Amino acid sequence: MITIYDIAEKANVSAMTVSRVINNSGRISEATRKRVRKVMEELNYIPNSMARGLVLQKTKLLSLLITDITNPFYTTIARGAEDTAKRSGYKLLFGNSDEDYVKEKDYVEMILSTRVDGVLFAPTGDASLEQLRQLQKHGIPFVILDREVPGIETDVVLGDSKDGARKLVEHLIGLGHRRIALVNGSPDVSTARLRYTGYREAHLLGGLPLDESLVVSLNYREFQDEASLQALLSLPSPPTAIFAANNLLAVGIIGALRQRGLSVPEDVSVVCFDDFGPAETVNPFLTVASQPAYQFGALGMQLLIERIENGPGSENRKIMLPSELLIRSSTRTWDR
Structure with a gap:
């Protein structure tokens, strides 16, 4: 079935322009109107109510x-x-x-x-x-x-991912942490890039060297990469704190730490981006950069x-x- 999208593509105009031609509304040049009508004739297009409804916001x-x-x-x-x-x-x-x-x-x-x-x-x-x-x-x-x-x-x-990430890392630095890991999302996601930037800026402002071995890029789904966490914990100088780039990663990391006999925050401090909604008010635990x-x-x-x-x-x-x-x-x- 021919649609207004087909007409729009062949006539090199928007679907809204096609709808305006069909309904004889809006400001459209006569040349454009003729071009659209010619394509409609070529494709044997019969206007229907659904097409009108689409572009007229019905x-x-x-x-x-x-x-x-x-x-x-x-x-x-x-x-x-x-x-x-x-x-x-x-x-x-x-x-x-x-x-x-x-x-x-x-x-x-x-x-x-x-x-x-x-x-x-x-x-x-x-x-x-x-x-x-x-x-x-x-x-x-x-x-x-x-x-x-x-x-x-x-x-x-x-x-503001960059600012929130910087605040979280600055909080950890203020507590005396000098080896802070970042478990981030994929670098092809803009928020992950910005959270890395905020992490880096906090190190620079705090006078700490940036150790890329402490940075892990995964994705924003549930934390399932045990090997990455083990690699962080096996470093000659392992992290004393972990910044998880979102809440689901943080929950997975805390569970994985506990399976290894490590307590939060006694052995490793953990912070993350995003809160947990109403559930967090029942037993507030995680330090977060909360977004509205x-x-x-x-x-x-x-x-x-x-x-x-x-x-x-x-x-x-x-x-x-x-x-x-x-x-x-x-x-x-x-x-x-």
């Missing part, structure tokens, strides 16, 4: 694609996004990529076939560029959450709705949300 259906629904950070983002969408009369479809580019690609294909009005998108990493360009190609508005993707200009809501996850979702969804309702042409907006250092009982003074 479906009132949005998509939220996140990277890991098991992470409380993203669960809370979803809550903020859904609440905001509902207040504006939109319904929300959820997708979870599991930090997997292939799964993310499948979801984007589903989004294109579902014909949503817009997408709130937390990318798996730099490789998400291809998927975001697909959304651009088909004229679907989107806003990026949490991670930037080089090569894409759009509205984005970010946390609900605001990520709420602000991102508000930007998306504004972009949909105002149409193309508005300036791109970038919102940077600060992190908060919450000092708890997973760290202690190092005086050995």
Whole structure:
């Protein structure tokens, strides 16, 4: 079945332009109007109500694609996004990529076939560029959450990963730690690069040498790399503290340390990025750089709705949300 996307691609215009030609609305040059109508005739395209609904924002259906629904950070983002969408009369479809580019690609294909009005998108990493360009190609508005993707200009809501990482490491340095490991996400994810930068800056500002043997790059899923932790602990001068780049990594690291008979913080201090939501208030333990996850979702969804309702042409907006250092009982003074 021929769609307005097919028309748009062959006529080298956006899907919204095709819709405006179909509905005889908007400001379009006569040359463009004629070109689109010619392609419609060539492809024997018959306009339908769904196509009109898509670009005129009549479906009132949005998509939220996140990277890991098991992470409380993203669960809370979803809550903020859904609440905001509902207040504006939109319904929300959820997708979870599991930090997997292939799964993310499948979801984007589903989004294109579902014909949503817009997408709130937390990318798996730099490789998400291809998927975001697909959304651009088909004229679907989107806003990026949490991670930037080089090569894409759009509205984005970010946390200050560099500043939060620096605060965490400076806290450890202030407690007397001089051998601080970083268990990070993949370097093809913007937040992992920024958290490494913050880690490095804290060392430089604290007058500590940067030992790359203390830096491990994994991914943001559950910690399952026992060999990496063993390599850190087997160094001639092992770390006395570990900075986990997110909360799931921190939980896995603490479990692995305990299996080796090591206590936190008595033997090793542990800090991490992102809190654990309401559960953390029951028995607060981990020292974290907490991000306002609900605001990520709420602000991102508000930007998306504004972009949909105002149409193309508005300036791109970038919102940077600060992190908060919450000092708890997973760290202690190092005086050995």
